[in-house]
Amino acid sequence: MSAVSVAIATTWLLGLLMLPLLGSLLRSGVPGVRQWLDADVLLIIAMPLLLLRGRIPDFISIVVANVLIALAGVTLYAGFARFMHRPARWPRLFACVAIMALGATYWRYGVDSIPMRVVLSTGFTAAVCVAIAVVVARYRSAGRAPYLYAATTGVALIFAACQILRGSYFLSVNHVSNALTFDTTANVVLLCVGAAIMPVLLMCGMMMVHDTLLSEARDAVNRDFLTGALSREGFTSVARTLLAEADHNDAPLACLLVDLDHFKSINDTFGHTGGDQVLREFVALMRTVLRTSDALARIGGEEFAILMPDIALDRAQSLAEQLRNAATRHAVVIDGGTCTYSLSGGLAMRLPGETLDQLTVRADRALYQAKISGRNRLCIDERSPSRDA
Numbered sequence: 185m186s187a188v189s190v191a192i193a194t195t196w197l198l199g200l201l202m203l204p205l206l207g208s209l210l211r212s213g214v215p216g217v218r219q220w221l222d223a224d225v226l227l228i229i230a231m232p233l234l235l236l237r238g239r240i241p242d243f244i245s246i247v248v249a250n251v252l253i254a255l256a257g258v259t260l261y262a263g264f265a266r267f268m269h270r271p272a273r274w275p276r277l278f279a280c281v282a283i284m285a286l287g288a289t290y291w292r293y294g295v296d297s298i299p300m301r302v303v304l305s306t307g308f309t310a311a312v313c314v315a316i317a318v319v320v321a322r323y324r325s326a327g328r329a330p331y332l333y334a335a336t337t338g339v340a341l342i343f344a345a346c347q348i349l350r351g352s353y354f355l356s357v358n359h360v361s362n363a364l365t366f367d368t369t370a371n372v373v374l375l376c377v378g379a380a381i382m383p384v385l386l387m388c389g390m391m392m393v394h395d396t397l398l399s400e401a402r403d404a405v406n407r408d409f410l411t412g413a414l415s416r417e418g419f420t421s422v423a424r425t426l427l428a429e430a431d432h433n434d435a436p437l438a439c440l441l442v443d444l445d446h447f448k449s450i451n452d453t454f455g456h457t458g459g460d461q462v463l464r465e466f467v468a469l470m471r472t473v474l475r476t477s478d479a480l481a482r483i484g485g486e487e488f489a490i491l492m493p494d495i496a497l498d499r500a501q502s503l504a505e506q507l508r509n510a511a512t513r514h515a516v517v518i519d520g521g522t523c524t525y526s527l528s529g530g531l532a533m534r535l536p537g538e539t540l541d542q543l544t545v546r547a548d549r550a551l552y553q554a555k556i557s558g559r560n561r562l563c564i565d566e567r568s569p570s571r572d573a
Contacts, residue, residue: 191376195380198383199231199382206224206386207221209390212393226252230249246292254305257312260312261316265319284308302351309344321334332388339384353371408481411463411482412464414480426479435493437495438492439543439544440489441488441548442488443528444466447459450525453523455520459486463486469511473503475492477492478492497533497564504529508561508562511526530549530552531550531562532544532565533568535567
């Protein structure tokens, strides 16, 4: 069996192994998986046609097979584009496949040239690999594992370079029609690399899908499902980082606890659905007032905690008052009427070496003081140091 046949059979076998793995990911609903599965199916169909060269008409084993491989390539790219939340632009991709089909037909029936068919296919594959590398490198989502995207980009570019090298080699040889003429060591190595392109890039895609699912699972734990604010678990994790940074930089840190006043009456008047809407819109309101560096968490039914890093007491108090005033003016339109509300807040500045629990206890005492003092007000823990940021 020639090196070409071994490479084709290996690609086909790897494609078969990928099929159930990709199928298992369909239920995830992650964009791009469907396209990757379709690309694998097209590859599995095309490989046997190449192996049957000489036993079936050349139009099927050469033209149809190469068109199917080209379709698999652009569908693979479309999967990466969709995964990165970019449009696939199918008309352009189909136009590229049509050009590939015309070229394969011409270099078989117009001028029968194996080298030019190889140049055509390697150039097409190199272009697909470069396109994948560009879309993955350019549109990586924040919070995703960077090494997976860097590895996928690097692998795609290496594959593109190998395809260009193989195509350049075939440009230098005479037009012959015997594939065995090209069983040189360099060509066999590059051929084996080419056989791994689709399976390896599919594996890269599957790893990125698993990374996405893990990130979503972490978000589900670290985020409050109703409001999108941090959960208690997420707040504890973020707080650990903020406290460590405050210690390292000898920087101030403020903790603000806020509680919506008389929230039970809101639920009684507008129902729990109305209360949920108030909570969601209140979190959205807080995000317009707070800084991007501030950590916002829902730690109870209508109670929220905010950590403000690298901030002086007067600035933290100003933000807290802005938040209280904004809440007082905020009217939430709910089925059955319009809801207005107010909040009480307790503010504490972190003392040197203080733990999160110790800091929140002092903020909670200040919050309690605000409630028993009439609500709709802010109280500051008396031990909070006044310190410039």
